[in-house]
Structure formats: structure tokens, C-alpha cells
Amino acid sequence: MIVETLDNTIGSDRHVSGAGWQSRRLLLHHHGLGYSFHDTVVEEGTEQNLEYKNHIEANYCIEGEGEVVDVATGRAHPVRPGMVYVLDKNDAHILRAVRGRLRLLCIFTPALSGTEKHDADGSYAALAVAQAE
DSSP states (O other), rough: OOOOOOOHHHHHTTTTEETTEEEEEEEEEEGGGGEEEEEEOOOOOOOEEEOOOOOOEEOOOOOOOEEEEEEOOOOOOOOOOEEEHHHTTTOOOOEEEEEEEEEEEEEEOOOOOSOOOOOOSSSOOOHHHHHHH
């Protein structure tokens, strides 16, 4: 059994942040599950341009309102509590927090090691997990 808490993650090396966002990485590659699980906050009024070229990401909104834009089509989808969106084709996307902070529960596969930082194009390197082993 694996037990992790948000309280123990906040302020640790598994609590990663950038301009307008923070990722509290609860489950990582070293847990051996094949995926990682994150509690992510995007601050109101901010926008993230992302494209996870090497990972599939599923996001479940539990707080705030925003939108996710599919860069390829320009189509915007509302993001609000109780809604899930999956970047199943390594989709380039824009995530905006419109009303309140967005809080998302996120799953990445393959799992992140926990030390990743967004590249200039908004992705994580494919070798980050392999290098951490």
C-alpha cells in the first residue's frame, strides 16, 4: 500500500511551481505504478501554453473555471468542476484560469520522475524518467 498526503508534498521537492502554476506531485515514477498523479493549481488570470509531446495527460477539475483550447483546431472547451479532459494525442493546448484558481487532479503516463520542468515548447523531456532511475 502506498500512502501520500498533500500536506507532506507541499514544500517538498515534489512541489514544483512556475509563473502562475504549481504542481504538487503525489505519486511518481519511483512508486512503480506506470503513471504519476498530481494536484495542480493554475492561478486566475494566467494562461499556460503546453504540449506534452512525450506524455498523455488526463485532467479532472475540482475547483475554479477556465478553458482549454485545442491549438490545432482553435476550439475552446470550458473547464469547471466535475469535468475531465484528456490530451490523448499529445495535443498542443492553452489552459486558461478564468474565474478563481483552477485546481486539477492530473494523471501522466508514462509517469514523471518529479524533477521535470517545462521545456520552451511546454513539454517534458522523454528521457527525464529514464535518467531518474
